[in-house]
Amino acid sequence: MAFPNGIEALDKAFSGIGVDEKSVINIVAKSNDEHKRSLRTGCPKLFTEDDNGFERSDQSYIKNLQHQFNRFRDAVVLSLLHPWERDARLLEEAIKKGPKHYNVIVEIACTRSSDQLLGARKAYHSLFDISIEEHLASHIQATERKLLVALVSAYRYEGPIVKEDVVKSEAQILYDALENADKSNPLGHEDAVMILATRSKPHLQALYQHYSKTYGKTLTQDLEEGILKDTIECLCTPEAYFTRVLEAAVEQDADEESKAALSRVIVTQREVLRKEGYVADKIQDSLSGLYKELMLGLIASGDIKVDDS
Amino acid sequence: MATLTVPSAVPSVSEDCEQLRKAFAGWGTNENLIIDILGHRNAEQRNLIRKTYGETYGEDLLKALNKELTSDFERLVVLWTLDPAERDAHLANEATKRWTSSNQVLVEIACTRSANQLLHARQAYHARFKKSLEEDVAHHTTGDFRKLLLPLVSAYRYEGDEVNMSLAKTEAKLLHEKISDKAYSDDDVVRVFGTRSKAQINATLNHYKNEYGNDIIEDLEADPKDDFLALLRSTVKCLVYPEKYFEEVLRSAINKRGTDEGALTRVVSTRAEFDLKIIADEYQRRNSVPLTRAIVKDTHGDYEKMLLVLAGHEEA
Numbered sequence: 001m002a003f004p005n006g007i008e009a010l011d012k013a014f015s016g017i018g019v020d021e022k023s024v025i026n027i028v029a030k031s032n033d034e035h036k037r038s039l040r041t042g043c044p045k046l047f048t049e050d051d052n053g054f055e056r057s058d059q060s061y062i063k064n065l066q067h068q069f070n071r072f073r074d075a076v077v078l079s080l081l082h083p084w085e086r087d088a089r090l091l092e093e094a095i096k097k098g099p100k101h102y103n104v105i106v107e108i109a110c111t112r113s114s115d116q117l118l119g120a121r122k123a124y125h126s127l128f129d130i131s132i133e134e135h136l137a138s139h140i141q142a143t144e145r146k147l148l149v150a151l152v153s154a155y156r157y158e159g160p161i162v163k164e165d166v167v168k169s170e171a172q173i174l175y176d177a178l179e180n181a182d183k184s185n186p187l188g189h190e191d192a193v194m195i196l197a198t199r200s201k202p203h204l205q206a207l208y209q210h211y212s213k214t215y216g217k218t219l220t221q222d223l224e225e226g227i228l229k230d231t232i233e234c235l236c237t238p239e240a241y242f243t244r245v246l247e248a249a250v251e252q253d254a255d256e257e258s259k260a261a262l263s264r265v266i267v268t269q270r271e272v273l274r275k276e277g278y279v280a281d282k283i284q285d286s287l288s289g290l291y292k293e294l295m296l297g298l299i300a301s302g303d304i305k306v307d308d309s
Numbered sequence: 310m311a312t313l314t315v316p317s318a319v320p321s322v323s324e325d326c327e328q329l330r331k332a333f334a335g336w337g338t339n340e341n342l343i344i345d346i347l348g349h350r351n352a353e354q355r356n357l358i359r360k361t362y363g364e365t366y367g368e369d370l371l372k373a374l375n376k377e378l379t380s381d382f383e384r385l386v387v388l389w390t391l392d393p394a395e396r397d398a399h400l401a402n403e404a405t406k407r408w409t410s411s412n413q414v415l416v417e418i419a420c421t422r423s424a425n426q427l428l429h430a431r432q433a434y435h436a437r438f439k440k441s442l443e444e445d446v447a448h449h450t451t452g453d454f455r456k457l458l459l460p461l462v463s464a465y466r467y468e469g470d471e472v473n474m475s476l477a478k479t480e481a482k483l484l485h486e487k488i489s490d491k492a493y494s495d496d497d498v499v500r501v502f503g504t505r506s507k508a509q510i511n512a513t514l515n516h517y518k519n520e521y522g523n524d525i526i527e528d529l530e531a532d533p534k535d536d537f538l539a540l541l542r543s544t545v546k547c548l549v550y551p552e553k554y555f556e557e558v559l560r561s562a563i564n565k566r567g568t569d570e571g572a573l574t575r576v577v578s579t580r581a582e583f584d585l586k587i588i589a590d591e592y593q594r595r596n597s598v599p600l601t602r603a604i605v606k607d608t609h610g611d612y613e614k615m616l617l618v619l620a621g622h623e624e625a
Contacts, residue, residue: 131465134466198443
């Protein structure tokens with residue numbers, strides 16, 4: 001079989017929807033040293049001439065490619081899993097990875113419906129032979145434990161009924177917790193944690209509105225970044241939360257955790273994001289290759305069209 | 310094992326409804342008929358009867374029972390007629406409204422039911438009361454009680470038999486330390502009892518006894534006046550040996566001067582279709598008298614009859 005032009009073939013294999021793995025394998029397996037050298041010299045993006053007489057790989061670009069493949073693969077896997085298993089696995093991973101990932105726990109516990117969260121708890125039993133609350137409680141020592149365990153254990157009422165007088169009194173309690181009580185440790189304020197962990201979302205959203213009207217600022221305005229802020233946002237203003245997370249993910253100097261959020265948010269929130277409409281532009285500008293195609297495809301109005309040509 | 314008996318040839322639902330309607334008709338009520346029918350139907354059958362009765366006569370069967378019956382008998386029949394999930398939701402809701410002595414009922418429901426039974430109760434709670442069980446518990450309890458009760462009612466425990474023995478060791482030691490320091494409502498104590506699977510807790514308590522010589526219950530008896538300690542003891546019993554727990558509740562309810570009908574009604578109506586037989590056996594073992602005989606001695610009338618039917622007592 002004639003050896004195809006390496007660069008063109010690789011380019012083709014790497015771009016477009018779907019990795020043409022066969023081509024890549026073919027090229028790599030069949031190239032001899034001469035071929036590989038010409039491949040390297042013909043690909044300035046990936047390789048530059050080193051003073052010591054060899055084509056040195058551009059590490060950041062290579063890493064970038066690697067990440068693209070990993071993220072692509074991760075996003076594909078996430079999309080294919082049953083939502084319950086998906087959420088259970090995301091939770092387990094977040095617990096294992098530690099404090100910088102606790103926002104994922106908050107995100108799942110607070111943005112899923114009561115039955116979806118319940119499903120994730122059931123899947124957790126099946127997958128890990130332990131309950132989520134048990135696992136979480138034994139891994140997290142700090143003040144965050146109470147809030148996080150309570151959030152994953154909630155089975156919130158989902159009806160529209162909201163009691164105005166309770167909304168008012170609880171807005172007051174939250175105000176005290178955030179403004180007056182031990183400000184350095186709002187999570188230690190038991191009543192505040194109880195309210196956030198047990199009340200229905202309509203109730204909390206009404207509370208959020210009332211708070212803004214009464215105290216002239218939002219619940220989260222003065223809060224530092226952290227799980228308390230995430231909790232309130234996820235429960236009361238989920239669109240704002242997801243916007244924030246997505247924007248952080250596509251920033252130039254985003255860290256790994258922020259970038260990982262992109263797949264997770266787009267895969268799990270695609271219905272919501274489709275309606276929003278602005279996300280596509282951000283992805284267009286900041287991503288590349290297969291990964292970009294997949295992300296755009298997920299939030300486009302139709303399903304991804306597989307290129308048969 | 311259940312004590313409920315259902316006849317092998319069950320009348321049709323419409324027959325049952327007709328008979329019940331007849332039982333209510335006219336001056337006075339035919340209580341025997343009510344006992345005969347409802348006392349011998351399982352949850353599925355009772356639900357169907359309620360549904361059909363409502364469709365046929367335009368009246369909720371429970372409302373009719375409420376109207377026609379009185380006192381302890383009424384409460385027993387109404388509670389019994391509800392299906393287990395609704396019954397638990399009803400009892401839990403009642404408990405959140407009363408005093409701290411009702412915290413025990415919350416512990417009982419949260420800890421003796423299986424994970425799925427507790428879940429169904431939470432779902433029934435949404436449907437019936439338009440709010441979540443945990444929000445009511447959070448709102449109506451305070452301090453250490455709330456700290457313990459909230460995780461208990463929110464738990465969805467793993468139900469496998471797998472046990473981590475080294476973890477059991479670590480946690481037994483932890484519990485022993487906290488108890489020795491009288492830190493009964495410590496975060497870790499609550500965490501162990503609020504989240505671990507029943508099998509794991511059992512292993513931990515076995516290790517506790519092996520290592521420290523005492524049953525953990527004994528070490529939790531330091532202050533007989535401490536309500537929280539009492540609740541913690543109930544929690545432990547409900548989680549690892551519920552039949553003994555229920556036997557104690559019954560013994561206390563029946564032998565007291567003046568029967569505690571509330572507790573008696575609650576235990577019989579909630580356990581008749583699950584494990585009342587085992588509880589009754591435990592009662593006999595502990596008191597040298599069959600449960601049914603104790604019931605006969607301490608109660609009377611229709612209330613007594615219904616209790617006996619639910620307890621599987623054959624008519625003489």
